[in-house]
Amino acid sequence: MNALSRIITAEAVAVTRLGNPSQDYAAQQRRLTAMATMTGTHGFRVPPIEPKTDAQGLTRGDRKRIARAAAMAKVSETRAPQFMHSAARRKLEAV
Structure with a gap:
């Protein structure tokens, strides 16, 4: 050398x-x-990570959506129709 x-x-x-x-x-x-x-003038890329899942295969967002839907269902069942959200009222009227 x-x-x-x-x-x-x-x-x-x-x-x-x-x-x-x-x-x-x-x-x-x-x-x-x-x-x-x-x-190649694109910079160093960092691939996005996959969201963590629990034992049932649900992500944190999935668990939040399920909990929110369950809470809204309980609230809608116990409220008087005049105090319900308009979407819940339509759902109740359709049944």
Whole structure:
């Protein structure tokens, strides 16, 4: 390995390693160019994670929707029709 290849290798490591601070403006521009070349100017993508599920296979949102529907059903059954929400009133009239 000759001196020129060692210098180029050291420069490439300094440009592409994210933990190294940039020495000057030119080094910062070389780093930006190198990162843009590596990612095709799209940046590093982080795929979205799947929501956690419980033992029944329900997500937190599913459990909230079920609880909300159960609470609204209980409220609608106990309220007098004149105090019900319009959608609940229509549902009661349809039955």
